[in-house]
Amino acid sequence: MIPFEYHAPATVGDAVAMLAARDGAKLLAGGQSLVPALTYRLARPGVLVDINALPLADVVRTNGHVRLGALVRHHVLEESPDVRRWCPLLAEAVAYVGNARVRTLGTLGGSLAHADPAAELPVAMVALDARFAAVGAAGSREIPAGEFFRAPLTTALAADEILTAVDVPVTRGAGTAFVELARRPGDFPLVSVAAVVAVDRAGRVADARVVFGGLAGAPQRSAPAEDALRGHEPTPERIAAAAHAARRALRPETDVFASGAYRAHLAEVLARRALRTATNRALTVEVR
Amino acid sequence: MSGAPDRPDLIGQRIPRHDARDKVTATIAYAADWAMPGMLHAVVVRSPYPSAQIRRLDAARASAMPGVVAILTAKDVPHNTLATDVPGQTTTVGPLRAHLHVLAEDRVRYQGEPVALVAAETLEQARAAAEAVEVDYEPLPGVFDTATALAPGAPRVHEAGNLLAEWRIARGDVAAALAGAAVVIDGEYETSFVDSGYIEPEAGVAWIDGDGVVTIRLATQVIEHYRDVAEVLGVPQNRVRVIGTYVGGGFGGKEDVTVEVYLGLLAWKTRRPVKMVWTRQESLLSRAKRHPYRLRYRTGASRSGEIVAQQVEIVGDSGAYAYLSALVLLYSTVTAAGPYRVPNVAVHARVAYTNNPPTSAMRGFGAMQVVFGYESQMDRVGAALGLDPVHVREVNALRRGDTLPVGQVIETHVALPVLARRAWDSLGEPTPPRAPHVRVGRGLACNLQPYGRIVWLHDWSSAWVGFEMDGSLVVRCGAPDVGGGQASSLCQIAAGVLGVPLARVSVHISDSALTPLSGTTTASRQLYMSGNATLKAARELREQVLGxxxxxxxxxxxxxxxVEGEVRARDGRTLALKDVLAGCARASVPRSRLAVYHAPAGEPIGFMKVGGPDMAPHTPQTLAHGPAEPGRGSGKVFPDYTFGAHAAEVEVDTETGVVRILKYVAAHDVGRAINPTSVEGQIQGGVVQGLGYGLLEEVLLDEGVNQTTSFASYLIPAAGDVPDVQPIVCESGEGLGPYGARGIGEPPIGPPAAAIANAIAAATGARLARLPMTGERVLRALGALDGKDG
Incomplete structure (x- = not known):
């Protein structure tokens, strides 16, 4: 065994102080990424700061937002009536994460701060235009989801900052959908797509957001797909054209799981499916 | 003087295995669970290069590190050559000799090849020292596919050349038959490198026992490797003992030596207990894999669907060392035409060295890859002639008395038509497609798989059965239990013959010093061989006691x-077994019996000589030549075969290429199901592993460098990938095992890939010719994705 120090602070302030005081200190939340990294000796931190005792596990409906504490477990996102009603995209996305064991322990904040480029929740958060609350030695700040994910396993958080909560705007007048494909159920996906489609009274797309995961170092919004939809009636042909436009702008890489060409193809297919579902949902009372 | 015939009351009963509870509650001490006072921890230093010269190896700095007790390199190994040709109790097979170095000397030929051993007080110290062993490698050109390896001027993996072995069969007149055929189907198929993927990586502990015997407790399918350890150490074979643990998955991956030689060396040098547990990455990196094959079939059939000719070319990748490659290729050669009567057959099979990881035994042992070839061809013949899949197989199925292309006469019943019909019909009503982009189709695939070893290996097994004074029963047998219920079946057989409740039976297995040797748990042979030995011992003991x-x-x-622990006479009198056993002592009759079962033996066919650099010089071998004469019989290779038929219903997403299995049925004639629950477990497990082969698993190599050394990148089927597999157990009573049982360990892994490929073809018209059939490859076959195959 490789020795390390272990601390379990009771307040966010103490946790931040520990991060600030010790180089290379790592936060332990659900441990779904960190513990395997320790097991495989991919990470050898000298200090582990266990934040499970911090009061960051609440789901609170506020004015136009759902505020999710960083320690909200995946299964809570999956099951919370507030989440299912007000930001159903999150419940749909999180159901793809790992398996029941992973979702029992894994945390929202852990998944976002780990920033695996294929993870589901970052994609959903960018699609929902969520805002991340961080606390560091220099104080508190807010970071838009679109600016949070920088590169694989790299975020906008400073070394002494802790992600404490996420504010997710309530989904109003829009339909959402999350679709992904993995080599095996529960694996990180080859491609994931989150779609948010708002339709106006005239039946035209008022706004659309299409975000891909697994294709680059961070979640990728597709401006071509969104532009292709905005202001148009979301017919199957229009949706297909938008998905095709999205694909043309993508240059995914090849790895051991799939070629870049297959990923690009999947991106188009899954974008089409996600947009169809989101549009159908937007046109029904389900989300009104 | 013999008693009334024993009544096999327990045969065919669904009896819970004696070890099931212990395994589920984690009270069984697997190999890695063992610990001893003063135990050292050992690791292997491995080559990072697939092809390189070792220019300098310096362990001085590593040796001086904290806790390091021993570092061994090639020059520290008394006899640095290990024979890897035929494990088990029979090692004399003529000129077939395959060797490798225990530790690399001046050359490494694959990534992960062992170069040095380190033992230290703690595992962390051993790992740190292993990283500090200084090795200067000079990378050399390598060959990473068989086509390159066999081309003139290719870099040589071994000095004498890259062709390791070659077999041929030539029966009848293939050219004439093809010329006269109503339909000729050409097909090329490619199978992949796959790993055993067992849950328990290679592990063991060795120590020098009080009597000076080198004792090694490890997970193995072959306790007889104690002899290899003795050869390497230069000590008499009776000074090494191997204790086999319950095995957390073998599948052939624990048939060749794993940790035992390293552990024996380190315990011998340090005189202390030593433990070695390979990591998952290490196991996936360096463990021998299944041979990837390139198969070329040309199949001719008459208008009514009779196969008139099969022309087959096989090229396999042996990786860097021979191991069991020549024999794996022999299995492929013999079974290449499938379970069908084909009058004209030409098989040309070669296996070549490359700088890829070595390949060797894996469940199915060469009889597996070819199923993908011959069953894909069979389906295409049926489709070309408008015959349904069951019919085209019924028309061609082997029958008792038919002769295989190699010249072996099938001497037992072949239930193939019944199996195919039952499997196909059991799929029931067709499932309607759930969406416009989804197609549903069904596929069938049959196979034959030898069980028992090649007849010229003169296989045997022994077992000891004895009563204790109190009437409880003990079975001793060297058989390793790899999770298939091997030990449980022996208990069931002995208990049934001797009228003892199962709860009163203890079984001791897998100890080369204390249990009679019974050979390898490989080749689907253990129930067949050790079941027969146990049955024989139990019956002879029954005669002694009843006398x-x-x-x-x-x-x-x-x-x-x-019956039930007492002797019952027809006249109603009874004797307590305990009293009869006391009577045995008074009458000087033993309360125990040792029996040896010898399998039917035969002479090598053809001129049994294969060649290659670490063997005798290469000579192409013709196994059989001339007309396939019924009853000729000189071509006997295996004791007998197990036949099977699998049927699958799949859905194909034509937009993503993803294949999902909706229904799966697997029918096998197992001869006799000693324990139907265990038989069904073997069938379901084999199917799952076969589906992994068909759809998911692939060792990916980049110029010999393994890209898939964790279970995050090497994808074995998980719960979400596995359909409900419906086993159909047919009992012809025609097998050579106890009560007519046939081997069932390997057969169920054969058909799944072909059954799925045939179902995909039925659903979409696309023919998948390369494994695994990933969504990406399906999409390319559908013509819906351009570009190079990834």
Whole structure:
């Protein structure tokens, strides 16, 4: 065994102080990424700061937002009536994460701060235009989801900052959908797509957001797909054209799981499916 | 003097395995669970290069590190050569000799090849020292596919050349038959490198016992490797003992030596207990894999669907060392035409060295890859002639008395038509597609798989059965239990013959010093061989005991039966077994019996000589030549075969290429199901592993460098990938095992890939010719994705 120090602070302030005081200190939340990294000796931190005792596990409906504490477990996102009603995209996305064991322990904040480029929740958060609350030695700040994910396993958080909560705007007048494909159920996906489609009274797309995961170092919004939809009636042909436009702008890489060409193809297919579902949902009372 | 015939009351009963509870509650001490006072921890230093010269190896700095007790390199190994040709109790097979170095000397030929061993007080110290062993490698050109390896001027993996072995069969006149055929189908198929993927990586502990014997407790399918350890150490074979643990998955991956030689060396040098547990990455990196094959089939059929000719070319990748490659290729050669009567057959099979990881035994042992070839061809013949999949197989199925292309006469019943019909019909009503982009289709695939070893290996097994004074029963047998229920089946057989409740039976297995040797748990042979040995011992013991009881009661032994721990006479009198056993002592009759079962033996066919650099010089071998004469019989290779038929219903997403299995049925004639629950477990497990082969698993190599050394990148089927597999157990009673049982360990892994490929073809018209059939490859086959195959 490789020795390390272990601390379990009771307040966010103490946790931040520990991060600030010790180089290379790592936060332990659900441990779904960190513990395997320790097991495989991919990470050898000298200090582990266990934040499970911090009061960051609440789901609170506020004015136009759902505020999710960083320690909200995946299964809570999956099951919370507030989440299912007000930001159903999150419940749909999180159901793809790992398996029941992973979702029992894994945390929202852990998944976002780990920033695996294929993870589901970052994609959903960018699609929902969520805002991340961080606390560091220099104080508190807010970071838009679109600016949070920088590169694989790299975020906008400073070394002494802790992600404490996420504010997710309530989904109003829009339909959402999350679709992904993995080599095996529960694996990180080859491609994931989150779609948010708002339709106006005239039946035209008022706004659309299409975000891909697994294709680059961070979640990728597709401006071509969104532009292709905005202001148009979301017919199957229009949706297909938008998905095709999205694909043309993508240059995914090849790895051991799939070629870049297959990923690009999947991106188009899954974008089409996600947009169809989101549009159908937007046109029904389900989300009104 | 013999008792009434034993009544096999327990045969065919669904009896819970004696070890099931212990495994589920984690009270069984697997190999890695063992610990001893003063135990050292050992690791292997491995080559990072697939092809390189070792220019300098310096362990001085590493040796001086904290806790390091020993570092061994090639020059520290008394005899640095390991024979890897035929494991088990028979090693004399003529000129077939395959060797490798225990530790690399001046050359490494694959990534992960062992170069040095380190033992230290703690595992962390051993790992740190292993990283500090200085090795200067000079990378050399390598060959990473068989086509390059066999081309003139290719870099040589071994000095004498890259062609390791070559087999041929030539029966009848293939050219004439193809010329006269109503339909000729050409097909090329490619199978992949796959790993055993067992849950338990290679592990063991060795120590020098009080009597000076080198004792090694490890997970193995072959305890007889104690002889290899002795050869390497230069000590008599009776000074090494191997204790086999319950095995957390073998599948052939624990048939060749794993950790035992390293552990033996380190315990011998340090005189302390030593433990070695390979990591998952290490196991996936360096463990021998299944041979990837390139198969080329040309199949001719008459208008009514009879196969008139099969022309087959096989090229396999042996990786860097021979291991069992020549024999794996022999299995492929013999079974290449499938379970069908084909009058004209030409098979040309070669296996070549490359700088890829070595390949060797894996469940199915060469009889597996070819199923993908011959069953894809069979389906295409049926489709070309408008015949349904069951019919085209019924028309061609082997029958008792038919002759295989190699010249072996099939001497037992072949239930193939029944199996195919039952499997196909059991799929029931077709499932309607759930969406416009989804197609549903069904596929069938049959196979034959030898069980028992090649007849010229003169296989044998022994077992000891004895009563304790109190009437409880002990079975001793060297058989390793790899999770298939090997030990449980022996208990069931002995208990049934001797009329003892199962709860009163203890079984001791897998100890080269204390249990009679019974050979390898490989080749689907353990129930067949050790089941027969146990049955023989139990029956002979029954005669001994009833003979004494007959004297005590003054009746003929034929009047007596052994039931529920007592001897019962026809006249109603009974004797407590305990009293009869005391009577045995008084009468100087042993309460135990050792029996040896010898499999039917035969002489090598053709001129049994294969060649290659670490063997004798290469000579192409013709196994059989001339007309396939019924009853000729000189071509016997295997004792017998197990036949199977699998049927699958799949859905194909034509937009993503993803294949999902909706229904799966697997039918096998197992001869006799000793324990139907265990038989069904073997069938379901084999199917799952076969589906992994078909759809998911692939060792990916980049110029010999393994890209898939964790279970995050090497994808074995998980719960979400596995359909409900419906086993159909047919019992012809025609097998050579106890009560007519056939081997069932390997057969179920054969058909799944072909059954799925045929179902995909039925659903979409696309023919998948390369494994695994990933969504990406399906999409390319559908013509919906351009570009190079990834």
């Amino acid at each position: 004494v009881a007959a004297s005590m009661l003054g009746v003929a032994a034929i009047e007596l039966d052994l």
